Amino acid sequence: MVQAVELLADWLPHQRWFAGRAHVDGLRIASATLLRAESPRVWHVLVEVRQGDVTNIYQVPLAIRSELVDRLEYVHLGQTDHGHVYDALHDKSAAAEILACFADEHHAVGDLTFHREADAEVPFGEAALALPVEQSNTSLAFSDSALLKVFRRLQAGMNPDVEVHAALTRAGSEYVAPMLAWIEGRWADEHGASHQASLAMLQKYLTTASDGWALAAASVRDLYAEGDLHADEVGGDFAAESHRLGEATAEVHKTMAAALPTGTFDRTALAEKTDVMLGRLDHAATVVPELEPYLPSLRRQLERLRYVDHPVPVQRVHGDYHLGQVLRTVVGWKLVDFEGEPARTLAERTALDSPIRDVAGMLRSFDYAARYLLITDYEHNDPAYDQISYRAAEWAQRNRDAFCDGYATTGAPDPRQDPALLCAYEIDKAVYEVVYEARYRPAWLPIPLAAVERLAASPSP
Numbered sequence: 001m002v003q004a005v006e007l008l009a010d011w012l013p014h015q016r017w018f019a020g021r022a023h024v025d026g027l028r029i030a031s032a033t034l035l036r037a038e039s040p041r042v043w044h045v046l047v048e049v050r051q052g053d054v055t056n057i058y059q060v061p062l063a064i065r066s067e068l069v070d071r072l073e074y075v076h077l078g079q080t081d082h083g084h085v086y087d088a089l090h091d092k093s094a095a096a097e098i099l100a101c102f103a104d105e106h107h108a109v110g111d112l113t114f115h116r117e118a119d120a121e122v123p124f125g126e127a128a129l130a131l132p133v134e135q136s137n138t139s140l141a142f143s144d145s146a147l148l149k150v151f152r153r154l155q156a157g158m159n160p161d162v163e164v165h166a167a168l169t170r171a172g173s174e175y176v177a178p179m180l181a182w183i184e185g186r187w188a189d190e191h192g193a194s195h196q197a198s199l200a201m202l203q204k205y206l207t208t209a210s211d212g213w214a215l216a217a218a219s220v221r222d223l224y225a226e227g228d229l230h231a232d233e234v235g236g237d238f239a240a241e242s243h244r245l246g247e248a249t250a251e252v253h254k255t256m257a258a259a260l261p262t263g264t265f266d267r268t269a270l271a272e273k274t275d276v277m278l279g280r281l282d283h284a285a286t287v288v289p290e291l292e293p294y295l296p297s298l299r300r301q302l303e304r305l306r307y308v309d310h311p312v313p314v315q316r317v318h319g320d321y322h323l324g325q326v327l328r329t330v331v332g333w334k335l336v337d338f339e340g341e342p343a344r345t346l347a348e349r350t351a352l353d354s355p356i357r358d359v360a361g362m363l364r365s366f367d368y369a370a371r372y373l374l375i376t377d378y379e380h381n382d383p384a385y386d387q388i389s390y391r392a393a394e395w396a397q398r399n400r401d402a403f404c405d406g407y408a409t410t411g412a413p414d415p416r417q418d419p420a421l422l423c424a425y426e427i428d429k430a431v432y433e434v435v436y437e438a439r440y441r442p443a444w445l446p447i448p449l450a451a452v453e454r455l456a457a458s459p460s461p
């Protein structure tokens, strides 16, 4: 595979899911398993990539063909002595081979183990189509039946997406796409130590699904088009959906609490949590100087978390909850992507936390949905700006309230009952967003910054 290493070193830095700088300092094949011997030959490869002090493991299944295939040109890595090398996840025949490995309930081959849930219906023989949105992972749809999410950058241990989907599927939750199967892999690091990680997860494909962000955005467009009507007067009012989404969220939290570990934050744990949030705020202010004027007030608000006068129940949570992580199907809302915030470590992403963290994430998302068109479609000096901005704030408040009402109808505590807790988690999320936007979408930075200003001024009891 010597030549393949060179091809990978050139190709990897151009992939959307490749983290870090463009220059690769060292690259080593950490594991290679032959999945199919006939053409196209399929090698499942894990590569260890060193960039400065940072080493990452990436999953790169490769398809080797003797011929150049025009339709695969966009995923052609180059040619070695063995043939033309392609990204196997975009090569239909190669991807089908991966699905075929789920034929037995447990199947080990080389460094990989394929597991299938008992009674799961795997659509063997269906052609795979890679979803166009390729961010940190690559997802393959097998017709309308199943979706294989392939994790590209691996962290040793069980991926929380697999762990949580397994728990919710086995508990019979109606609010997620049932998990059908998953793949585990192992590799040896440069010192010979062995590591294991989840490589991929196969789920039922949710047909008829529209994501919450698109639906909320359509409602906000209706509101802006009317200009002078209130959110409850326009055709595309979203409050009933937000209410149902609140219910679905609370039900998922309940099932996760029953199926996975739980605990409580006592005074010491609350103090530690406060310190972590304060630390993140200070770090964010070094990256985004616009936070500076709000620091004293934000710190005062976060300090209120330290003095919450009752133990706070904690459990496994979604961890990166927003409108883009929920899909509306004909039978209701489904939650996806339990991986947590992409930049955090596995330990942080699996740590027990208050479910208010997810509530705060979704409340922030209503704020984003209400305001992003003001950024993309209006100038500040537009005569309609102030009026629409006022209506947008009303839309966000109406949907935030509907979500919390829905959450509480399930018997779960109303998230607004604990304002110090909710405010701290909203600040923590808005601070994360400020850094995220500054890094990836600077034009959107005013959205979380406006929230920071509002949260800094929240009334303290």
Ligand SMILES: Nc1ncnc2c1ncn2[C@@H]1O[C@H](COP(=O)(O)OP(=O)(O)O)[C@@H](O)[C@H]1O
Residues within 6 Å of the ligand: 131, 133, 135, 136, 137, 138, 139, 147, 149, 177, 203, 204, 205, 206, 207, 209, 211, 324, 325, 327, 336, 337, 339
């Ligand atoms: N079971 C499913 N059925 C249909 N679409 C899905 C399913 N799960 C996720 N999706 C869609 O696939 C895309 C990627 O899913 P996600 O789990 O969020 O991956 P990533 O972490 O790479 O963003 C999203 O647009 C999501 O709406």
Ligand SMILES: O=P(O)(O)O[C@H]1O[C@H](CO)[C@@H](O[C@H]2O[C@H](CO)[C@@H](O)[C@H](O)[C@H]2O)[C@H](O)[C@H]1O
Residues within 6 Å of the ligand: 135, 213, 320, 322, 323, 324, 325, 340, 341, 342, 361, 364, 365, 366, 368, 369, 433, 436
């Ligand atoms: O890619 P992920 O879904 O894991 O999440 C990351 O990207 C999100 C942006 O797509 C980001 O979410 C922020 O923008 C959303 C609108 O695009 C908004 O609904 C969210 O409320 C806001 O946080 C998310 O924070 C980030 O982790």
